[in-house]
Amino acid sequence: xxxxxxxxxxxxxxxxxxxxxxxxxxxxxxxxxxxxxxxxxxxxxxxxxxxxxxxxxxxxxxxxxxxxxxxxxxxxxxxxxxxxxxxxxxxxxxxxxxxxxxxxxxxxxxxxxxxxxxxxxxxxxxxxxxxxxxxxxxxxxxxxxxxxxxxxxxxxxxxxxxxxxxxxxxxxxxxxxxxxxxxxxxxxxxxxxxxxxxxxxxxxxxxxxxxxxxxxxxxxxxxxxxxxxxxxxxxxxxxxxxxxxxxxxxxxxxxxxxxxxxxxxxxxxxxxxxxxxxxxxxxxxxxxxxxxxxxxxxxxxxxxxxxxxxxxxxxxxxxxxxxxxxx
Amino acid sequence: xxxxxxxxxxxxxxxxxxxxxxxxxxxxxxxxxxxxxxxxxxxxxxxxxxxxxxxxxxxxxxxxxxxxxxxxxxxxxxxxxxxxxxxxxxxxxxxxxxxxxxxxxxxxxxxxxxxxxxxxxxxxxxxxxxxxxxxxxxxxxxxxxxxxxxxxxxxxxxxxxxxxxxxxxxxxxxxxxxxxxxxxxxxxxxxxxxxxxxxxxxxxxxxxxxxxxxxxxxxxxxxxxxxxxxxxxxxxxxxxxxxxxxxxxxxxxxxxxxxxxxxxxxxxxxxxxxxxxxxxxxxxxxxxxxxxxxxx
Numbered sequence: 001x002x003x004x005x006x007x008x009x010x011x012x013x014x015x016x017x018x019x020x021x022x023x024x025x026x027x028x029x030x031x032x033x034x035x036x037x038x039x040x041x042x043x044x045x046x047x048x049x050x051x052x053x054x055x056x057x058x059x060x061x062x063x064x065x066x067x068x069x070x071x072x073x074x075x076x077x078x079x080x081x082x083x084x085x086x087x088x089x090x091x092x093x094x095x096x097x098x099x100x101x102x103x104x105x106x107x108x109x110x111x112x113x114x115x116x117x118x119x120x121x122x123x124x125x126x127x128x129x130x131x132x133x134x135x136x137x138x139x140x141x142x143x144x145x146x147x148x149x150x151x152x153x154x155x156x157x158x159x160x161x162x163x164x165x166x167x168x169x170x171x172x173x174x175x176x177x178x179x180x181x182x183x184x185x186x187x188x189x190x191x192x193x194x195x196x197x198x199x200x201x202x203x204x205x206x207x208x209x210x211x212x213x214x215x216x217x218x219x220x221x222x223x224x225x226x227x228x229x230x231x232x233x234x235x236x237x238x239x240x241x242x243x244x245x246x247x248x249x250x251x252x253x254x255x256x257x258x259x260x261x262x263x264x265x266x267x268x269x270x271x272x273x274x275x276x277x278x279x280x281x282x283x284x285x286x287x288x289x290x291x292x293x294x295x296x297x298x299x300x301x302x303x304x305x306x307x308x309x310x311x312x313x314x315x316x317x318x319x320x321x322x323x324x325x326x327x
Numbered sequence: 328x329x330x331x332x333x334x335x336x337x338x339x340x341x342x343x344x345x346x347x348x349x350x351x352x353x354x355x356x357x358x359x360x361x362x363x364x365x366x367x368x369x370x371x372x373x374x375x376x377x378x379x380x381x382x383x384x385x386x387x388x389x390x391x392x393x394x395x396x397x398x399x400x401x402x403x404x405x406x407x408x409x410x411x412x413x414x415x416x417x418x419x420x421x422x423x424x425x426x427x428x429x430x431x432x433x434x435x436x437x438x439x440x441x442x443x444x445x446x447x448x449x450x451x452x453x454x455x456x457x458x459x460x461x462x463x464x465x466x467x468x469x470x471x472x473x474x475x476x477x478x479x480x481x482x483x484x485x486x487x488x489x490x491x492x493x494x495x496x497x498x499x500x501x502x503x504x505x506x507x508x509x510x511x512x513x514x515x516x517x518x519x520x521x522x523x524x525x526x527x528x529x530x531x532x533x534x535x536x537x538x539x540x541x542x543x544x545x546x547x548x549x550x551x552x553x554x555x556x557x558x559x560x561x562x563x564x565x566x567x568x569x570x571x572x573x574x575x576x577x578x579x580x581x582x583x584x585x586x587x588x589x590x591x592x593x594x595x596x597x598x599x600x601x602x603x604x605x606x607x608x609x610x611x612x613x614x615x616x617x618x619x620x621x622x623x
Contacts, residue, residue, distance in 0.1 A: 030522070035432050037425045038437065041453055041490060042449055047464070052464055101360070102364060106357070135549045135575045135597075138579070140374055143590060220346050243455065280463065285553065307455075
């Protein structure tokens, strides 16, 4: 953009020049307007942090750190958030385990396998997936998917009960169609578009000459991918997975409908659970006093988690993009 | 060599080996990934159309929302459709001009400067703020003081749209060649004039299409509306005061109901919402195809 700055006649170097005149008022006004709109982003982010933590302060003062991170959830007195944090973590991890291989496969399919002519309709399909509203996934999840999964879950659960590792994760008595796992599946569907499109952008930056070099050495396509594309895009791929994780953690409505709404910490993935955003969505309407402050505080926790993950992810993506541009 | 004597018989392909088999397996796994994505998308669209199409009629689109226990065929989603249009339109009117101006700041004024880079980075980060947090934010700074209204919901949706509009507009402004800017500076135009009459028109196709996609996403958001607009059962013509409702909010409350009628109306509302979102997306594609002068 440096050329633009140089070519800008509105800021002449020596204003004593006879041809120089004051910069017109409208021009300066426009510059200020643009600056103000840019700064609005920073203002909003700061305001979010300040206003929500202000509303949540009574939760932290009455419960204390040990109360906030306890597992007891008996509103309106005992307001521990740990089971919700656990649920958010578990559902997000399930979502990543399902979505990352699929997204990566699709990104590779689009960039390295199919011709451009075929790639376009595939991209349209991914865009369609991204535009289906969260609440519609939730509606479908609870009324169609969950009843169907219930049967599968119960047969799996009765099959694996007693087997060491499988029983630990997929066994248990309290099997339900609305569960951690169902929430994870819905989340996986919802984060696939963003992880796919970001990975695709990263993978597309692999220099053609490196790829051709690998082919010239007699590699198969898969060997070229593991030898050239993946090492080149590692950093960016980590970043796009992290961004997917951020999305999964903050997703509210679909999860609120299919997670089963039961604040429990259990290793059994087919049991109902709860997550930070979904408890806020379900309970905030009737809450007041410290209870409302607690829900507000969970929003603050969520904000902090997602901001940290997003800052790391964007940093990683940007650094790897800069490196591949410099190379 | 014997080979050159009979070129027809030469088989230059490598004999089948584990390397080639592995390559083929991996290619099929990639295709499988695509199939695994199409299945839920197809299922959800087929289900929504199958369950929603039968209930949708002019009466469904215009009538007031009945009690949950009412059988399918009674009442409709009129207030929710009106609310969604009001709230999304208000959010668009606020977020799109500010977003475009923000992008103008980043690309035309800030350039490589530190502040512009920080704003750009933070806009990226802001796209990752969960929508429910935006709802809580607007609840604490607006709803607590001024009460529930469609405008509160529009503020929350606007906050979600703002960073998306900034980033998509900025990408479009980047594509406008510098020679256009330099040409108009050479004619003596001020920076504001160059931006408004040369740069923006050159990028307008991409900007509009990006904004439409942001609107399509925002129209389907539920979480930021839950505690800023509540729900109502009859049309609230005034988006600035009194509770309002929206299609996503109604789908959310009907999805957790066990009454057949409520669920049927939920599917009808879901179909209406999906149609609105898809239409916006298709229009965005058409705008890109028709008006985008520079593309990446």
